[in-house]
Amino acid sequence: MLKKLAILAAGSLPVLFFFWYAYHFSTPFPNEDDIPAILAFINRAFPFAPEAGRLLFMPFREHVILPAKLIAYLQVAVMGQMDLKMMIFLGNLFWIRILWILYRLSQEAKLPALLFLPVPFILFQVQFSETALWPMALWSNLIVVWLAVESFNLLISEKKEFWRFGLAFFLGLTATFSNGNGLLVLLIGFGVLLFQKTAPKRLVLWGAASVLVVLAYQWAKSLGVPDTFYGVQKNPLKWLLGSMIFVGNYGDFISGSLKKVALGLGFVLTAALVVINWGQWKKPSYGTSFHFRMLVFFLFILATAGGVAILRTEPVGLDAMYLGRYRHYSALAVALGYLSSVVYLYPKRQANWLLAGTMAASLVVGIFSYYRDWGYRYMDNQRFFTDAYNMQHNNALYLEMPAPQEFASIFQETLTKNLLKADLTSSEDFKWPRSSDNLPLAPITIHIDKSADTTRCVEVYTVKSTTPQFELTPNALWFWALKSDQRTFLYPTTSLKTKPAQFIRQRTYFQPGFVGELATCQLPEGEYTLFLVHVAENKEAEFYATKQTIRL
Structure with missing residues (x-):
């Protein structure tokens, strides 16, 4: 027995x-x-x-x-x-x-x-x-x-x-x-x-x-x-x-x-x-x-x-x-x-x-x-979160595509009818800083990549930071944000994994820094400030300045 x-x-x-x-x-x-x-x-x-x-x-x-x-x-x-x-x-x-x-x-x-x-x-x-x-x-x-x-x-x-x-x-x-x-x-x-x-x-x-x-x-x-x-x-x-x-x-x-x-x-x-x-x-x-x-x-x-x-x-x-x-x-x-x-x-x-x-x-x-x-799982959940935010607040999905998609309006209709259990109040209640002067700095490099694929944006900004480091805390999310006076668009970040031996010795899963691709061909004209944002369970959002603006 x-x-x-x-x-x-x-x-x-x-x-x-x-x-x-x-x-x-x-x-x-x-x-x-x-x-x-x-x-x-x-x-x-x-x-x-x-x-x-x-x-x-x-x-x-x-x-x-x-x-x-x-x-x-x-x-x-x-x-x-x-x-x-x-x-x-x-x-x-x-x-x-x-x-x-x-x-x-x-x-x-x-x-x-x-x-x-x-x-x-x-x-x-x-x-x-x-x-x-x-x-x-x-x-x-x-x-x-x-x-x-x-x-x-x-x-x-x-x-x-x-x-x-x-x-x-x-x-x-x-x-x-x-x-x-x-x-x-x-x-x-x-x-x-x-x-x-x-x-x-x-x-x-x-x-x-x-x-x-x-x-x-x-x-x-x-x-x-x-x-x-x-x-x-x-x-x-x-x-x-x-x-x-x-x-x-x-x-x-x-x-x-x-x-x-x-x-x-x-x-x-x-x-x-x-x-x-x-x-x-x-x-x-x-x-x-x-x-x-x-x-x-x-x-x-x-x-x-x-x-x-x-x-x-x-x-x-x-x-x-x-x-x-x-x-x-x-x-x-x-x-x-x-x-x-x-x-x-x-x-x-x-x-x-x-x-x-x-x-x-x-x-x-x-x-x-x-x-x-x-x-x-963390990377995918960041993508799902940023997609949901952009659909709800910007009526946009697949920002890398030059033409808007109908999926955003479908998602908005579902939310309006209260047919989906998906609490997005935290994404609405970001307390954006009035100034980036006192924010911690996330040094970045940024360059423009061009594509001949006509189904996608011709130009995409590739942005990389060397700090901070992704920690595997409950429901942690890191994303890039392009913010103008009228609108804010979110983009998921990605991080590279450490080698298994390093993970065992140092207990760090991700290497320091983040990468992102910022497609802007669907964004309205204006001046956008780039932030790196961190949210986690039971914590207020943390903002990192990049000292980078993009004019469209």
């Missing part, structure tokens, strides 16, 4: 820390894509607009993000406001459900709990923080994984009740309208039914209903504007390499320095699943076995990888496959590969070797993922 409690406590640590981290660093302000995808929907559909049904299915780019819109609508209906931090917390609970399904399946396969221990450490780390802390992505790109796993788990069972069949299809339908790759659930599910030699009536029912879902999905896509930026990748080698990178992206845990490791890991995981199942498939019970489940879960990831490789690598190349928003797929692929291998090896002693090696690797990856991501 004590051993089980110890294993449970150890396995709970990464889960609890992950949720603390996610809630601590999540922001009440929307990501840019949340504005047209979720806020615009709520503005127009709530409470009971005649066009609400059509708006619910209107896609954002190529995805019909039904769950994201529904959870936002339910929040407003029940609580009166959208709470993006709560959306993030609730959405990540689906990752716990996946962990629980894998644990229950491992117990059915008679795997000791100790051998399952690396799985929570593999799944609950922040390589995919871009998804885990982004409401729209979380409620589309992560929830679709849960829907797929839940649906396949219902289909691959010795129990053949019709309700399981029906619920599995409903989950596949929901997956289709949560993210584009959700269609794969219906396709792979049909293949599972074929392999299991399911009754013809059920095969016909699943197939016919799937056709109707595809037609409905095409109708929904016709309501939106197609995304024409990406082309179709026609190089088969890039399909293969891109798919393997997608599957093995967990291995590139040091800021793009281990890209070849990611590629190799993708091949190793795929080969392991194929080899293990090749020796199992002739067994009479294989169609409902643990290994078949792991393979089907993995096939969903592999098919998603193939789709992304075809539709996202032209013209940007294979670098698109390393994005953080896809890494939850890779983490799950690693967990599936480990579980399938350790169940195959147990009770041989090689299973213990695999446990030790995987546990050590998962700890290293987890530590590096948190170290790498910790600073990004």
Whole structure:
């Protein structure tokens, strides 16, 4: 009993820390894509607009993000406001459900709990923080994984009740309208039914209903504007390499320095699943076995990888496959590969070797993922804060673009209707100094960078300071401010991380100084004074003079 409690406590640590981290660093302000995808929907559909049904299915780019819109609508209906931090917390609970399904399946396969221990450490780390802390992505790109796993788990069972069949299809339908790759659930599910030699009536029912879902999905896509930026990748080698990178992206845990490791890991995981199942498939019970489940879960990831490789690598190349928003797929692929291998090896002693090696690797990856991501959270939250301020007070977003965006007016409408829980009073109540004479000085260098890109400002001011230093205090924000007599525009700062050894010795995460890019092509004419501003929890704003003015 004590051993089980110890294993449970150890396995709970990464889960609890992950949720603390996610809630601590999540922001009440929307990501840019949340504005047209979720806020615009709520503005127009709530409470009971005649066009609400059509708006619910209107896609954002190529995805019909039904769950994201529904959870936002339910929040407003029940609580009166959208709470993006709560959306993030609730959405990540689906990752716990996946962990629980894998644990229950491992117990059915008679795997000791100790051998399952690396799985929570593999799944609950922040390589995919871009998804885990982004409401729209979380409620589309992560929830679709849960829907797929839940649906396949219902289909691959010795129990053949019709309700399981029906619920599995409903989950596949929901997956289709949560993210584009959700269609794969219906396709792979049909293949599972074929392999299991399911009754013809059920095969016909699943197939016919799937056709109707595809037609409905095409109708929904016709309501939106197609995304024409990406082309179709026609190089088969890039399909293969891109798919393997997608599957093995967990291995590139040091800021793009281990890209070849990611590629190799993708091949190793795929080969392991194929080899293990090749020796199992002739067994009479294989169609409902643990290994078949792991393979089907993995096939969903592999098919998603193939789709992304075809539709996202032209013209940007294979670098698109390393994005953080896809890494939850890779983490799950690693967990599936480990579980399938350790169940195959147990009770041989090689299973213990695999446990030790995987546990050590998962700890290293987890530590590096948190170290790498910790600073990004501060930088991202500064960007969200300055964007929210500029949208609310200046009706402006994407200051680097020469043309104003409509997103700011959408955000303002949401705030005016009090539909979003996002307290911006602190940004309104800055007590700006009347004079900069008595302010501490932040010495800077500033120069103008020019760009030939006509979609962006031709000239951008690049500003750098050597002091002060970013300290990781609660809710700390540093930003540049261009202030005239009439208006104030905010710009996020960035800081460079120290090396890990320096972080351990000196306990300093960031190097001294800040960098910023000040695009001014949307700003009204006038004279602007540049300040460096620091705000933190329960503290008044601190202002640093730069002795720099910009005339427009």
